Amino acid sequence: MYKTLLIFALNLFTFSLFSQSIIPCHTDENEEEYLQAHPELRAEFENAKDELFSNAEKLLKSSAETESVVKTIPVVFHVIYNSPIDNIGVAQIEDAMRILNEDFRRLNPDASNLRPIFNTRAADPEVEFALARIDENGNCTDGITRMQSSLSVEALPRNDVKKLVQWDPTRYLNVWVVNSIANTSGGSGLVLGYANFPWMAASTDGVVIRHDALGLVGTAAYDGRTLTHEVGHYLGLLHTFQGGCNGGDGVADTPPVASANYGCNFNANSCSESPNFPDMIENFMDYSDGACQNTYTNGQSAVMNSAMTTFNLRKDLWTNANLISTGVINPPDCTPTAKFDISDQVICVGDPVQFTDESEDGVPSNYLWDLPGSNVGTSTDPNPLVTYNSPGKYAVTLTVGNTAGSTSVTNVYAVTVKPSWTHFQAEWKEDFEEPTLNVKDMDFFSTYDDVMFESSNAASSSGAQSLFLNNFDAVEPNDIDYFISPMVSTLFANDISLNFDFAYAPRQGVEFDRLRVLVSTDCGKNWTVLRSYAAFALRTASPSLVPFVPSSPSEWKSVSIDISSFEDKGPVLFKFEFAGDGGNNFYLDNINVKSANVGIKEMQMAESIQLFPNPAKNAVNLSFELESNKDFELSLTDVNGKMVRSQRVSYNTKEYTMNLDNVAAGVYLLSIKIGDQKVTKKLIIE
Ligand code: ZN
Numbered sequence: 001m002y003k004t005l006l007i008f009a010l011n012l013f014t015f016s017l018f019s020q021s022i023i024p025c026h027t028d029e030n031e032e033e034y035l036q037a038h039p040e041l042r043a044e045f046e047n048a049k050d051e052l053f054s055n056a057e058k059l060l061k062s063s064a065e066t067e068s069v070v071k072t073i074p075v076v077f078h079v080i081y082n083s084p085i086d087n088i089g090v091a092q093i094e095d096a097m098r099i100l101n102e103d104f105r106r107l108n109p110d111a112s113n114l115r116p117i118f119n120t121r122a123a124d125p126e127v128e129f130a131l132a133r134i135d136e137n138g139n140c141t142d143g144i145t146r147m148q149s150s151l152s153v154e155a156l157p158r159n160d161v162k163k164l165v166q167w168d169p170t171r172y173l174n175v176w177v178v179n180s181i182a183n184t185s186g187g188s189g190l191v192l193g194y195a196n197f198p199w200m201a202a203s204t205d206g207v208v209i210r211h212d213a214l215g216l217v218g219t220a221a222y223d224g225r226t227l228t229h230e231v232g233h234y235l236g237l238l239h240t241f242q243g244g245c246n247g248g249d250g251v252a253d254t255p256p257v258a259s260a261n262y263g264c265n266f267n268a269n270s271c272s273e274s275p276n277f278p279d280m281i282e283n284f285m286d287y288s289d290g291a292c293q294n295t296y297t298n299g300q301s302a303v304m305n306s307a308m309t310t311f312n313l314r315k316d317l318w319t320n321a322n323l324i325s326t327g328v329i330n331p332p333d334c335t336p337t338a339k340f341d342i343s344d345q346v347i348c349v350g351d352p353v354q355f356t357d358e359s360e361d362g363v364p365s366n367y368l369w370d371l372p373g374s375n376v377g378t379s380t381d382p383n384p385l386v387t388y389n390s391p392g393k394y395a396v397t398l399t400v401g402n403t404a405g406s407t408s409v410t411n412v413y414a415v416t417v418k419p420s421w422t423h424f425q426a427e428w429k430e431d432f433e434e435p436t437l438n439v440k441d442m443d444f445f446s447t448y449d450d451v452m453f454e455s456s457n458a459a460s461s462s463g464a465q466s467l468f469l470n471n472f473d474a475v476e477p478n479d480i481d482y483f484i485s486p487m488v489s490t491l492f493a494n495d496i497s498l499n500f501d502f503a504y505a506p507r508q509g510v511e512f513d514r515l516r517v518l519v520s521t522d523c524g525k526n527w528t529v530l531r532s533y534a535a536f537a538l539r540t541a542s543p544s545l546v547p548f549v550p551s552s553p554s555e556w557k558s559v560s561i562d563i564s565s566f567e568d569k570g571p572v573l574f575k576f577e578f579a580g581d582g583g584n585n586f587y588l589d590n591i592n593v594k595s596a597n598v599g600i601k602e603m604q605m606a607e608s609i610q611l612f613p614n615p616a617k618n619a620v621n622l623s624f625e626l627e628s629n630k631d632f633e634l635s636l637t638d639v640n641g642k643m644v645r646s647q648r649v650s651y652n653t654k655e656y657t658m659n660l661d662n663v664a665a666g667v668y669l670l671s672i673k674i675g676d677q678k679v680t681k682k683l684i685i686e
Pocket residue numbers: 025026027028229230233239
């Protein structure tokens with residue numbers, strides 16, 4: 001019934017990221033979809049709610065004389081990520097747990113924002129949450145599991161992510177963290193989370209939430225209250241606007257609300273009940289901005305505490321026996337297993353790199369990062385942010401420990417700092433003839449499995465070798481292998497093009513593989529797709545049920561991509577990205593970035609122009625031996641493409657002196673342009 005609402009939510013923390021409708025919660029629809037499939041359960045669900053609300057009323061009446069008990073619920077987060085971005089860090093999960101625990105103990109710093117007219121209704125529900133320290137098999141855990149799956153994108157249909165992993169829902173609150181849930185324009189809108197009510201099925205029990213709706217750090221883009229709201233449903237709460245002004249949320253002390261409130265409207269009073277109170281937009285179970293929410297009521301607290309004694313899926317969670325068996329009480333001494341994530345593996349000099357601790361099993365109490373070549377050298381911060389000042393490939397070692405022990409992990413080629421001066425001419429030729437790929441100025445990555453690009457002498461389009469990806473034997477579906485080129489300068493190039501040959505055959509009946517070629521002008525921070533090949537555009541040979549090896553030149557395809565729009569943009573990087581999904585082998589060869597207009601005459605001019613001295617100190621002299629009927633344009637740029645000097649010189653000049661005062665020492669490019677012909681020379685300034 002809420003599906004038809006189209007609401008434009010203003011969100012204090014999101015700037016204006018979203019112009020589409022945001023329906024923060026899909027819990028009611030989730031229940032309704034379940035009942036559509038199981039109509040025989042509708043009456044049973046109604047009875048369950050009636051029983052819950054009646055138990056809650058009894059609890060409210062007796063609570064004056066009953067000694068309250070804080071109930072703790074063990075939690076496991078299943079991070080189901082599509083791309084490394086969704087694979088959120090431990091810090092973000094801990095931040096989400098902080099907010100959840102504050103809100104359920106009324107320790108939230110904004111509790112005092114509640115309007116005084118509601119003060120007597122505000123409750124401390126006395127529910128706490130703790131990350132599990134023992135998994136359902138009795139092994140050490142930090143309460144977080146991680147799994148890559150494309151089901152993380154638009155994760156709503158049929159609760160599929162829950163089939164990937166779920167711990168016993170009678171012992172753990174399962175929270176699945178996903179890329180996205182639903183985003184159907186005109187339909188349910190952009191959904192941030194949804195929960196199962198405690199009277200629903202065990203096989204889907206838990207909470208699903210978008211990674212960017214979780215906590216306030218890391219990838220968080222909302223107000224961090226989505227989990228509070230969804231756990232309210234998980235413990236039996238309905239929306240405050242359930243049933244409109246007739247007050248269908250089963251709780252007496254939440255004022256009736258006609259329909260969901262959005263934003264932060266303190267004047268909202270949608271029902272004229274007697275006595276008439278404004279809509280309680282501070283209530284966690286409305287749709288108002290999380291930044292304005294701060295309260296559960298006594299009635300809601302009674303419902304949640306009753307749910308934890310009424311329903312089989314909730315009554316064992318918080319028992320002493322379960323808290324011991326899940327390690328919440330007396331957590332075991334477990335050695336942490338070192339693991340880390342890197343924000344960017346290919347960077348340029350001076351760019352920041354964020355290292356994120358993702359250690360598993362035990363909880364580290366100390367961290368030691370060995371970061372040779374970085375500005376810090378070593379760090380004891382759990383998540384250090386560092387820079388590198390010299391080009392090269394750098395190793396990173398993380399050692400984590402606690403009283404139980406310590407472990408280390410090293411990534412030998414963790415970070416490549418691009419040597420932007422190595423290819424200062426507008427050309428890059430790569431024939432893959434070298435025995436070892438890693439010694440070249442390229443960087444190779446496999447996102448999820450150990451199958452990497454390699455040199456192969458089984459086939460080639462030029463020379464004796466090519467680049468090969470054993471996609472036939474790749475076991476991990478949806479793996480992405482890619483490599484990044486050396487830094488290629490496009491300065492002063494003419495009609496520049498990227499050329500290469502590739503060969504690929506599908507596996508019989510399986511054509512889901514994809515090749516993309518991308519370019520970056522900002523050292524890999526942003527990429528533009530130049531070409532994307534899939535299905536028939538990708539195949540160069542007939543489908544095969546055996547590992548594909550191109551056997552003739554006709555089974556190679558030659559590609560030439562015009563990249564003249566990137567000329568004079570400074571150095572660029574190219575990325576070749578192969579997304580494998582159960583197909584066959586891929587070969588690449590004969591990469592060649594070339595500028596069409598570098599001709600014989602320019603080569604002769606390049607030979608003829610003398611720079612001296614080189615290296616130079618305060619000035620450099622140029623001598624021109626060729627006759628020209630056009631003026632010369634001189635420009636001096638640093639390796640990042642920044643112009644340092646620019647001068648127009650008359651065509652009849654035979655010698656010119658360029659002043660280099662105040663030019664920092666380093667490698668520079670001096671270009672000489674005559675008409676539409678350009679040549680570039682390397683100049684070292686001391
Ligand atoms: Zn909801």
